[in-house]
Amino acid sequence: MYDLQGHVGVITGSSRGIGAATAIAMAKAGAKVVVNYLKNEKAANSVVKTIVDAGGDAIAVQADVSKPDDVKRLMGVGRNEFGFIDILINNAYCFPIEDKSFMETTWEEYETQFLGVVGSSFFCTKELLPDMKKRKWGRIVNVSSTTIRQPEFGFHARATAKSALTSFTMQLAQELMPCNITVNVIAPGWTDTDQVAKFMAMKHSAASKTPGGKIARPEEVADVILALVSPETRILTGATIPACQGYIMG
Numbered sequence: 001m002y003d004l005q006g007h008v009g010v011i012t013g014s015s016r017g018i019g020a021a022t023a024i025a026m027a028k029a030g031a032k033v034v035v036n037y038l039k040n041e042k043a044a045n046s047v048v049k050t051i052v053d054a055g056g057d058a059i060a061v062q063a064d065v066s067k068p069d070d071v072k073r074l075m076g077v078g079r080n081e082f083g084f085i086d087i088l089i090n091n092a093y094c095f096p097i098e099d100k101s102f103m104e105t106t107w108e109e110y111e112t113q114f115l116g117v118v119g120s121s122f123f124c125t126k127e128l129l130p131d132m133k134k135r136k137w138g139r140i141v142n143v144s145s146t147t148i149r150q151p152e153f154g155f156h157a158r159a160t161a162k163s164a165l166t167s168f169t170m171q172l173a174q175e176l177m178p179c180n181i182t183v184n185v186i187a188p189g190w191t192d193t194d195q196v197a198k199f200m201a202m203k204h205s206a207a208s209k210t211p212g213g214k215i216a217r218p219e220e221v222a223d224v225i226l227a228l229v230s231p232e233t234r235i236l237t238g239a240t241i242p243a244c245q246g247y248i249m250g
Contacts, residue, residue, distance in 0.1 A: 002230040005030035008082040009229065010075065012036045012065045012124060013092030015044035018143065018188060018225075021218035022089055023047055025226045027056035031087065034078040035060045038092070057082075065092050065120040075127045084131050087229050090121040090165075091143040099154035110157040117161035118168060125172065129181075138181035139229040142169050144240065146189040146247055162187075166240055173238030182237035184228050189247040190215040211246040 004026055014023045015037035024047065027033045033051060035058055037044035044060035051058040059081050063074035078085050093116075121142050132138025147159035148166060166185050173183040189210075224243045227233055242249065 002029045002226050002232070004087075004226075004230065007087055007229075008032045008034070008078065008085045009087030009089065010034040010036060010078055010085055010124070010128070011089040011091055012120065013038070014089075015040045015047060015060075017093075018218045018221050019089070019091040019093075020047045021222035022091065022225050023058065024050055025219070025222040026087070026229070027051040027058055028054065029226060029230075032056075032082045033058040034074070034081075034085070036063055036065065036074060036092070038062070038064055065124055066115050068123050071120075071123040071127050075124070079131070084135065085128055086132050086135050086137055087139045088124055088128050089141050089143065089225060089229070090124055092116070092120050101154070102156050105156045110160065113157040113161040114164065117158070118164050121165060121168060129176075132181050133179050136180050137231075138176070138179070140169075140172070140181065140183040141225050141228050142166075142183070142185050143225075144185045144187040146187050146242060148187060148240075149242075150189075150247065169240075170238045177237050180234070182228075182234065184237060185240040186221070186225055186228065187240055187242045188216065188221045189242070215247075216243060 009026050009031045011019050011023045011033065013019045014035045023033045023035050035044050035047050037060060041062065048058045048060045061074050061077045063070040065071055065074065075085060125140060142165050144162045144165050145159065147155045148163045151159065169183050169185045176183060221243045224241060228236070228241065
């Protein structure tokens with residue numbers, strides 16, 4: 001059992017799916033949690049209620065993390081409530097998923113994905129690093145995708161942005177290791193969320209390619225994230241961890 005007592009985490013895009021499961025898992029481990037959402041206030045409040053009813057401590061904060069001013073407000077509310085923040089999970093999902101050929105994909109769609117994937121991680125990380133450096137401890141996990149290694153038709157812009165997120169992570173990890181701040185990537189494959197339900201054909205195809213014949217549940221991905229943010233995982237940084245039921249390996 002990982003112990004996150006005395007730590008405070010922000011999970012972007014945590015009103016549902018992997019983000020919600022991660023918020024709940026971190027709270028169970030003792031962390032205080034900021035549940036970030038973009039539009040679905042009801043779902044975010046439900047995640048907070050689940051945490052509070054179990055004896056944990058959490059708040060929900062609306063913010064578009066692709067916008068610097070929203071990020072400042074989000075982190076400010078978290079600091080005001082809990083005093084500091086030393087764990088960041090950059091999980092916010094970027095819409096739309098293209099599902100189209102390269103020739104059909106526009107540069108504007110590339111820009112949207114880069115802003116949503118890399119931009120949001122950039123803004124959130126830059127806002128929180130002073131907190132982490134002051135405490136001489138921090139954990140950052142950037143949520144990527146197996147599409148960085150296993151191409152899927154129609155994911156040109158998203159996969160390219162997620163690949164850039166990997167480079168972003170490694171650069172940060174190299175710089176921040178002396179500060180006792182680790183930065184890692186988790187790369188989920190097809191995971192059983194409401195968003196994946198829109199791509200049932202791909203979901204079943206992905207399941208058939210995994211050794212166990214199934215895709216991951218959000219709670220299973222959250223368990224891996226929990227390991228990455230734990231104090232015990234102090235020497236692991238700059239890594240990309242596939243959390244995908246063996247869909248990709250190595």
